[in-house]
Amino acid sequence: MQQEYTLGIEEEYLLVDRDSLELAEAPAALMEACQADFQGQVSPEFLQCQIEVGTRPHTTIKSAREDLKRLRSCVAERAADYNLAPIAVSCHPFADWKKQHHTRKDRYDALQHALGGVARRMLICGMHVHVGVEDPALRADLMPQLSYFLPHLLALSTSSPFWNGEDTGLSSYRLTVFDNLPRTGLPPVLASWSEYERTTGILVELGVIEDTTKIWWDLRPSHRFPTLETRIMDVQPRLEHTLSLAALLQALTRMLCRLKDRNLRWRNYDQFLIGENRWRAQRYGVGEGLIDFGDRSIKPMPELMGELMGMLAEDAEILGTMTELARLQQIAQNGTSSTRQRRVYAEASARGEDPGKAVVRHLIEEYHFDL
DSSP, X not given: OOSOOOEEEEXXXXXXXXXXXXXXXXXXXXXXXXXXXXXXTEEEOSBTTEEEEEOOXXXXXXXXXXHXXXXXXXXXXXXXXXXXXXXXXXXXSSOOGGGOOBOOSHHHXXXXXXXXXXXXXXXXXXXXXXXXXXXXXXXXXXXXXXXXXXXXXXXXXXXXXXXXXXXXXOSBHHXXXXXXXXXXXXXXXXXXXXXXHXXXXXHHHTTSOSSGGXXXXXXXXXXXXXXXXXXXXXXXXXXXXXXXXXXXXXXXXXXXXXXXXXXXXXXXXXXXHHHHHHHHHHHHTTSSOEEETTTTEEEOHHHHHHHHHHHHHHHHHHHTOHHHHHHHHHHHHHOOHHHHHHHHHHHHXXXXXXXXXXXXXXXXXXXTTTO
């Protein structure tokens, strides 16, 4: 069994003007300052109003926390010099995607050309969590097992109820936008690492994609690192919620490896069934529960999380993440960022205030909540 389960966390933020609370493009000097502070850990994203950060690999949540806190603080401090503020949310409450411009880099110019009009709507931010799995064969073996838990991760992370100034009725509208891209959604069930290489290699050989970074499944083997990269989650306004989701992925990976060492494994369920839970998470967040396929019932998220915490207790204790996983039970009980944003929107409307701007102010406060 692996002895370490390294973590890497990537987050995408939107930049807003502190006065108008509308999206603002990142000045080149802001990006240069952040990159000087954290060489290789801060970069521009597809749209000019976005900025991306990434931690270094860490073996513990404690050290990942310190790294991510420094990154978030750096972006906030540098943005303030230009009267800007970052918000860690998957969709801006009232921004118009048609008014945004993509970052002029060869990579993004090529992406714009390849995806056409679909790319213009990509006014969305996500978070990606890498968990180290050194053995490629083990990566292939774990993917269909981890896929079962992708809807749970989405449900706990939802932060994008609004789009273009309207409540979409969804808890994660981001995924609706992202699913318009090719090569997205649940990963296919592949029997081995060699099958993964053969299957994706066809597209590379034909020149359809230059490499597997253009495969955007909810869960994929990283092209650059010996990791499994989970991409289904909305980005989290609060730092500690990001860390709790990362801790859950680390514990799940360890649990599945522990089962494998005992000649056991998590049952592979049909993608049709997992896809139904994916939709329930996208639509309701933690509000309406997910299907327990073994029990053939729809269970509330607090109950599902209680069961999951019991299964992961051994792993969380060894990894030192009991506190982080307990926080997810609170989210399952009390709601996600989408829940909080809707509450702020309703309260502002009742006071006769601009509800969209009230939500942005709330998101600026949440960004700083744990810093």
